[in-house]
Amino acid sequence: MKAATGDRIVTASGVVGGPVRDGVIVETRGPDGTPPYRVRWSDTGEETLVFPGPDSFVDHSGAVHDEGAKRAGEGAGGESRRTLTWQVQVTLVESSGSTTAEATVVGPTSGSLRAVGHARKAPQDEEIPAIGDELAAARALRRLADRLLEVAEYEIAASTGHAAHVHS
Structure with missing residues (x-):
């Protein structure tokens, strides 16, 4: 798994009926975009260090990769994005x-x-x-x-x- 700052990560619950969580990767700590990642979770705003497993995937669509716009919640063209979990x-x-x-x-x-x-x-x-x-x-x-x-x-x-x- 590889990711970049600004990518979205989605992780399924480890228990049946548990919530699916998503967040924005705010830092990659592994070489060449490999885990672990520091993630800001959309449901709590909390940042945690994540070692994603097979129950996680990285969404690269609309991801921010240029150095000038690595702010979480900002799209590639500088437009504002938001992520909600219902x-x-x-x-x-x-x-x-x-x-x-x-x-x-x-x-x-x-x-x-x-x-x-x-x-x-x-x-x-x-x-x-x-x-x-x-x-x-x-x-x-x-x-x-x-x-x-x-x-x-x-x-x-x-x-x-x-x-x-x-x-x-």
Whole structure:
């Protein structure tokens, strides 16, 4: 793995359901861009020394490589960039051939939004819990996406003074 100052690094959680973290590489300490890296994490602003493993990748798109613009958060052309992490959690409850999923997203701009989806097995169908999980989760996530679009429309209308419709 090789990186440069200004590249973005994304690291999956070491535990199931844990958060995916991303940050900006502010210093490379290995020869020729190899690890370890000093990373400023987007969720906390904290800087730590990172020895990335197979659960990490470096995003070079829009990375800053020229010496005059190595500031984290600044793109190659000097334009401002920002990186945000939104957490989505889906909780499933199964009972007697019925599955209910609750999807919640927590983002810095939208606060917390929640949506629910349901799936019910037909009486003649075989009991396959994974299918109910997938259907209920998909329905909850679709409703959550619709809620996010509604919030965006409301905020556009509030800022422009005109009704807004966002195409999905």
